[in-house]
Amino acid sequence: MKYNDLIKKMTLEEKASLMSGKDFWQTESIERLGINSMFLADGPHGIRKQAEAADHLGLNESIPATCFPTAATVANSWNEELVEKVGEYLGEEAVSQKVNVLLGPGINMKRSPLAGRNFEYFSEDPYLAGKLAAGMIKGIQSHGISACVKHFAVNNQEERRMSIDTIVDERTLREIYLTAFEIAIKEGQSKTVMSAYNMLNGAYTNENIHLMREILRDEWNYEGVVVTDWGGSNDRVAGLLAGNELEMPTTAGETDKEIIAAINKGHISEDILDECVDRLLDLLFTTEKVFAKETKDFDIEEHHQMAQKVAEESIVLLKNEENILPLKQNEKVAVIGDFAQEARYQGAGSSIVNPTILDNTLESLEESGLTYIGFEKGFDRYGKKSKKQIDKACELAKEADVVLLYIGLDEVTEAEGLDRQSMSIPENQIELIHALHKVNVNIVAVLSCGAVVEMPWIGKVKGLLHSYLSGQAGSKAILRAIVGEVNPSGKLAETYPIKHEDTPAYYHFPGKEVSVEYREGPFIGYRYYDTANVNVLFPFGFGLSYTTFEYSEVQVDKSGVTFAITNTGDYAGSEVAQLYVGCQSTNIFRPKKELKGFTKVFLNPGETKSVTIPFDDKTFRYFNVKTNQWEIEEASYNIMIGASCSDIRLEETLVVEGTGAPLPYDKDVLSSYYSGKANQVSIEEFEALLGYKVPVSTWDRTVPLGYNDTIAQCQYAKGLFARFAFRAITLSHSFLWKIGKRSTANLIMMSVYHMPFRGMARMTGGIMNMPMLDGVLMIVNGKFFKGLRHVLKERKKMRKAQKESQQLINNRNKGEVL
Template sequence: MTKHHPRARTTLNESRIALRLAALSLEEKCRLLGGASTWRTHAIARLGIPALKMSDGPNGVRGESLGSHRTPGLSIPTSIVIGASWDLNLAQELGVVLGREARRKSVHVVLAPTVNLHRTPIGGRTFECLSEDPELSAQLAAAIVRGVQSNDVAVTVKHFAGNDTEVERMTVDAQIDDTTLRECYLRPFEATVIDADAWGVMSSYNKLNGAHAANNVELLRHILRDDWGFDGFVVSDWFGAHDTAGSIEAGLDVPMPGPATVYGRHLLAAVQEGRVSEARVDERVETLLRLIERTRADERPASSVEQTVDDPNERAVVRHAAAAGAVLVRNEHSALPLEVGSVQTIAVVGPNARVTRTQGGGSSSLQTIESVSLLDGLTERYGADAIRYRRGVSIDKLAPIVDDDTLRTPDGETGWQVEYYDRDEVQGAPRRVDITGQSALTYFGAAPPGVDPFDFTVVVTGDFVPQVDGVHDVSLVITGMGSLSVQGETIVDDPQGLLPRGREYFGFGSEEQLHGIPMKRGEPVRFVARMRTRAGFSALRIGIRAPEDPHEFDRAVSLAADCDAAIVVVGTNDEWETEGHDRDSIALPGRQDELVARVAAVARRTIVVVNAGAPVAMPWLNDVDAVLIGFFGGMEMGRAIADVLSGERDPGGRLPVVYPRQLSDSPAMRDYAPVNGVQRYTEGEWYGWRGQARAGIEPLIAFGHGLSYGESVWGAPRVAVDASWPRCSVTVPVSCVSARPVTVVVQCYVRKAGDTNPPRLAGWAKRELSPSTSGDMVVEVPWTAFRRWNPARRAWHMAGGEWEVLVAASSVDVRARLNVVIDERESAPSRGSDQPPDQPA
């Protein structure tokens, strides 16, 4: 089989790499490959080899700082918003922003992008992934990679591979046939490696076809390095490597986190005992040294100094992106836009209006510079006199974290006091005293200066000032040993860390310990919490739920009836959508469906904004006037959605995932639950919208659907074919025929002529046209759209003959059909979408 990897390479100092490799002792090589700490690799001072610093993404760069000394950062929209934008230029621009943020945090490697596919609608990290579609995910991910790495910051495209669920994620064996694996689940990884020259890949927790990803020879060596020509580094997901000899043989460069439990002294012993060759170690060390060159780590060493920069231009990009990915799925009688001054009063109701979720839960979350709620954005846009607000219902899964001025330190400042002690020595003076602005603390291999992050005690002390009379629910979730007292009475005491484990904090947190505490409005209540940790990851979460107003629901409905228009903001939050576990349902939590239905029955105009990072059921869809899906839109989401609702911006998004009417409509759900640790992808390529269409199941909202405020007319498409390449381009004349600008996304789907199965997305073009303007929109359909995997030959096959190209506005809105003829060819599996195939068959 021909191997050909024509990608452009970064100019490297190869001589320095060679000199450093030759000068390293075996012990130093093994130490270099084992993580030094949770977020850093080892430095070898003797040779001037710097450490590399890593940080989580993909919707921001958190840095090392956690707990009570977090460094705020820029929060871009979550990946599903980028997927909904269908905008390659915007994806690359957001990648550039992430790269700049990484440099401010002294970070060399960003753990992003996440390119796993939306196999089901309930994945806990759906918000963190781009799309259900392989090609949409592939091209957008490649654009993000180009943007990040333009700043000399490496990516780690994750999670490689088959990590499409959070169920039993550390151990589950994803069984995927070779054709489905290559054509669907590996496609985004392939594009980032071959087309965008990604410098890093992260192996996933799960097993893939019998072997853990971190020691999977077929995945890491044969596919990634041999077939795709990858010369970058592979890092394990944190705590995701288990086998020293197996991992080094497969091609895992750095198991994380440190201190090393797989490489380091364990690798040294394996070499000395003859279980691993030093040549294999040298391969991995050379890769890491290459990464040091690519990220210019010699010029910008890893530092604990992390900067917060609030750049207005970058805020503008983030705001633009949130609007570009907002999807208008219903707009009856032109209910939107709701122009400023067109109505006198607007009722804003719903649980996510004041507490708008801008990011999901898990490792991707960060402390943002600012998080603008939709209520704030609407108030800025329409004015305080026009906006009336009621929450209506609550959706908190746990007693909510408190992060406002109802928290007071013993000295009367806003927040709670946090004291750090070595080990469990709490009798003497603390090592450090901080103030936290919220009632939850998370530590992941980082602690304040002078505190051992792997063995310390934290004591949190402060008052909570109730705003209402009555019994308040007070809860504690804790990962280690600890206690909680309220007004001097101990309500939780777990000195041995024996509380049953729950689903929070990746499954390391305890079940929520809930107690009712009587409180009086305005009278401070003293809280003292203590936690001892001897692990790299620990968390303490205190929640306080005030008594509910029994009339709140009815008051929200009455408010909606009294105003000229009602905006109902529904959705989920980072407890429902989070790394660590999947959702159990696509239904909106709590009484939100009932709230929408009741408001729709009495309001003059009902507009629903869906603030959820994954598909949700909408039994009320046909009863409301307009529905705008905003997902988790980053720190500027509140302003961006207000821009769209008011008509300042056109809703630019198209759905990157199908919305089913019910969970059972999703084809992958029939084999969703692992059996004896095995999760079989029996649906093959027929998951998501294509699986539903093949089964004749009508979606609630189709893949690719999205409305504009403007109107367009499409002319007859023209197709130009280079059958010998093969590739084709489809040109569609489009005109704006409205007084408002129109956003158009021309989508092209392909299938073999005569095939009655649903086609595959092959390419698209997006453009905004001003009123009374016209233009040609050109969709490039790459040669990869016409290839199919031949598992017997372990090669791609160019399926020649006649193909049908469907020109569409969504998967169900086909505007034209064209036929093209493609030559039959064989092609090597190492090609990107811009490379020609091999010789004719």
Template sequence: MADSEAAELNIDEILAKLTLGQKVKLLSGHGWWHTTPIPEAGIPAVRMSDGPNGVRGTRFFNGVPSSCFPSSTGLGSSFDVQLAAEVGKALADECHAKGCHVLLGPTVNTQRSPLGGRGFESFSEDPHLNGTIAAAYVNGLQSKGVAATIKHFATNDQEFERFSIDSIVSERALREIYLKPFQIALKDANPWAFMTAYNRLNGTHCSENKHLLDNILRKEWGFKGMVMSDWTGTYSTAESIQAGMDLEMPGPTTMRGNAVIRSVVGQKLFPEDIDNCARKVLGLLQHAYDSGIPFDAPEQTLDTPQVRSLLRKASADAVVLLKNENRVLPIKSDKRKIAVIGPNAKYAVTSGGGSAALLSTYTVSPLEGITAAAKEIGAEVKYTVGSLSHQYLPVIDPYISHGGKDKTAFFEFWNESPTEDFLSTSPDFSNQLPPCAWSTKTNSGQCFLADGIDDSKVNEVCWLKFSTTFTPDEDGDWDVSLNVAGRGNLFIDGKLIIDLSTNPAPGESFFGLGTEDIRKVLKGLKAGTKHEIEIRLSNKDFIAKGAPFSTRGGIRLGAIKQLDAEQGLKDAIAAAKDSDVAILVIGLNNDWESEGHDRQNMDLPGLTNRLVTEVLSVNPNTIVVNQSGTPVEMPWVEEAHTLVQAFYGGNEVGNGLADVLFGKVNPSGKLALTFPKRLEDNPSYPSFGDKGQSHGKIVYNEGVFVGYRGYEVKKLAPLFPFGYGLSYTTFEHSSLELSPVSPDGKFTVSFTVKNTGDVEGREVSQVYVADPESSLPRPVKELAGFSKVSLKAGESQKVTVSLDKYALSFYDERKGSWVAEAGKFAVYVAASSEDVKLSGEVQLAKSFFWNGL
């Protein structure tokens, strides 16, 4: 039964043949990425992989390269359901190449605050847009047999104390804002798996929250699939099983195994409880068989012209044009000299950090994309960085080789300390180290050693040596940095440079498991001169302290030539003055936006704001491109007449951006997130993160007034509103028609969209509904539907958006049900939450209540 051919499983028959011990094995994972196989019963291991914007495969360390698609906030800002489905199908193809049956995505946690470390992973602050794009993604993925795992269920909206924080949310806000995207995705796409959140919800961890998993998900919504924990997110045995959390991940088990059997013996659990969970795991196995994906298959890279084309299309469609007051865009052929400036120009920032990060098959930086596009119009490009914006130094990878030959480094592993002074700050390098237990090559100075190690040769507790050759490409002083998971030291040419072996302070790297990041200066380096690097590391103390999952540790080694801050700004000003157009590529990166920590503020890093101001002052044709997964403050926005929001664009971030800047693609994105003028205006402020918690609790004080709902009810003008985005053409809306509302709340909104400009373009028309007569305070208006159409210059098209009872309803906590109250409702057709084009009115004759989907 363990071959790759589709098999129809008789799950009841299989369960009847399994022993209690075998069933219990099914309830926890085998290693990081597989369910537990039971070979004697013919049950293979189902393989999983991190998403949501790519398929990493089974290894953090030395993984097989993959395609990285734009971050979810970028995909959400496309407002393109068809594109989301295409991305889902492409990710399914990636899963087939990686032998992966289950993708751990999409993420649909509502962004309460711009500071959320994983905010870039979800599609929107609005539950309807979030859930609708997620449903299309899931349908695309599962159409090719790969199971989607929608996550993190629920209210996993911040990284601070994410394993323990208690989200205190009213039932109404929970239903209308935080569960709604999951509900929409389940109704419209039926993902085959759910993943529980790390945090508590109203006092109970989500992985053992019976109200969430059983009452709502199973009974009310009718979910029949499997529920798994987030990695190390299971905190109980009997409680989690009774709540309906089927699978503990990863393995080996912490809370199940023999503890489950003991709970059965003590009748805290009963055999039918185990059967219920095991049945769901076997149901996922059935999907794995149906997919045709082989079990335990070798992993392969998928890199085809078709994939590259979709990556490029998705990257361009994730770009939002925010300002074009002087019509500098698109860049025309009369611009002969182009200056590219900024910290995000030379490096391809493909995604945020953490579970979303992967080794891309290839990358195209903004500088590379712009240079290629400029060449086509005969323009010259000059680059200067201007200022730096990294939190950690860029990884040393471009400058390393092993033995001076290839772009690699060498790892050696021992199961006991090779010498007495191995972790000393002054080891005797003349002592020859004994043969290692195992060794391997790597091509990076950033290695998380959670997998990819030969477990048959390397113990969990081990000693490591990383060695490579560092060759700077410029004369001058260079900064180097190191942080590790474990204890270790950096030596260059036999000299101690960084000591992280002597009581290292904790830091935020490696999912919060690493040390602080230490920087040192190497004076007077010469380009082309080789320097021998050695990092000695042990994970002994790391393991002894109780790491939440098994890992041999990790290193992150960075290097960059020092930049004098004032000289960098002077070089940028000079380049901008000497150009017909200046393109400033600024923003954040995966140092700042990552799983494991939240941002502390909305500021752009370093001297970025000063850089923008200085360049704007010397070149009237300056294009500011901000690249971030979530909003940032822009104190220079009034001076910037041309502004683009690029998000994280995946492999093709550079080409996608260039396609928009040079007019190959007419931008059509609309912001899936409100950009506030300042952090204090955000509705969640100050009840968010480490500054908002109160003895382990976060109170969702804003209730249902999240995102644009909060700005509108308080009459606070944002920097850029939800749903806002410009085009190189213009559109007109007319001829609004509203059908009568049926007794069960269904009606249609029809209107005509016309392209009134002179180039082809795509317009996102948004339909909002308001209930001015509600018995409870409700948002000024709420997104209920949207449509995206492509129109040639002068072309018109009639658009119809179908709405249902949820467009009229709110959640009534007194009755524990949804209610659509009789009365009049305002209907708006808009270009953004602030830009209403058409308005009308419908009437519901009689109130009605319901539960379920």
């Protein structure tokens, strides 16, 4: 251990104290030994360090910081260097605010388009997500602080996220849900990893020995720190055994005592605690070095310009009928849509950033050079219908040559802690599109949202620019693309299906009670649509340009593929060339093709460049469940270069030598997986894939409620008071939603309705402890007066213990002998 001498000077109590937070965002300190607190701050796309009382939900305003485009947006750039540059800017701002650990990037897979936090994640493809995350981590950590890749792992739904058990087979786990983390940790060298809230195959992720020890530590040789998601600790001692150093936020010393008791009773060795303390100290000492120098404020305008550059390169042109874009300066333009007046530029929840500057579309129109004739709101962003607004918008549209229509999803629809209920944009926006089309067919839509939506209205617009959530400088970036100052070069990092029913997880998302079953196996996103021959609206990797590109001269050898790209149009522009690989053998089920490399190339009109995409250790591998390791199947492989998943321009065949592993599957019992049509797999076939019986997915309503049951389950609790509380919560949510207080209504669902009872102790910073929670559960389970007495008695004991503990800390900090 690096800090063995220092650790020997610590008491057992001091060592245990370092394993949980001092408050909501800071770690504990030991002043007598010169061990300072670390500050951890949210920051997937901007720093969220709160100036006032701390909370995890984005309620209190944070110190101003640059709001860069979200991960779902920058993923469309397919530009590793650009994403690394974003990381550098984030790191600089973190240092200026004295943040040791920046909690990002998030790299969970987009299993379903409805997952509420998709705007914070890169892609449905693990290779793309991993490469971009590695770049961002390198950039953040280039300033000496730590990134924190999250949420490890298979955290793919928000509903019941703190208690849901994810049931997934080992091969799918490795190939789809862990590969991005593997790349981020091995290539990005992330110093910190955040464990997810959920369970994985029966064990909470931060207690899961297979995930945390066998894979993360032993296979990937990870030597950094694991921190829980806020309130994500279940059994603190089990978490410590798995190598989970830091529990956040504070529990006012309660879980420290659990660690001490476990060591004193011989349940765990003190050496395990020492190992965790050593890693935590290394994180502290390496990240605080940068603060020894005088920190300076960052250049607000320079960072804003960088945010604009990233937004520009991430815009995706999805439709350009009759080359309606770019617009000509002499065309009369009407701007319609609430999102033009008040931009939808970031997500909601723990990632919300207080921007340093915020560009506005209406204010930026003058410098765009467009002939602007007026603005109408057209619709209410939260879905309230108004014929008057539509009529006024249509009157304006009649006078215009082109209508610029700003549409999308609102802030309460895409939010942490909640999944979306449908893939549609609000009905009042769709009604507006149809009404506008009747008076002016020249409509260019600008779509702002962080996730996939259905587009049954797409035939009513001639142009469609998707800006995703483009950050504080997005408005100007979009206008520059509209007038041709920027040639759109973004390509979709996720597939757009025609309708929700087409999605592979449609029948098994989200898990509503105990568990969620990943019956589709590795067939998520384009892997499913492509293999099962399901038509989609826009394929993975798709994006138009104002110019055209031609691919030629492909050459393939064992090291990689080389080819030429020529800009055959009239505009300078960038093209994202994508390498896909498909195995011709049918002995092991696989997707038809999988992304294994990509590059972005800038070309002037008429220019040709030679491009090489090398193969790596992930190009031909698959995870063999019989040998329990990565193998290569000896076979012929299709090597494909495409402009998207479904637009393959060049193709060659390569024979690859295998590792000689035994075949892992019986074709006869896994027919759905061998066909790729895995959206309605039977439980028997899923069990054959898993190798064991699927656990019961519904609540047992006959047993008393416990720590990991949720407030939602009070609907069937034995206690009358609990059932009353459940009704009050649901009625409050319904009432707040109807009167327009939708953010508050969402907060009730996220922080109360789906919260496990243990969250009362883990998330309240010492206001309630686990013995008090025992009393609450007595009340819930029908023993009201006994439970109330227990709560009051334990509260009195807790307050007395807290006073004694604080006195002990004060004495220790004064250097008194204990």
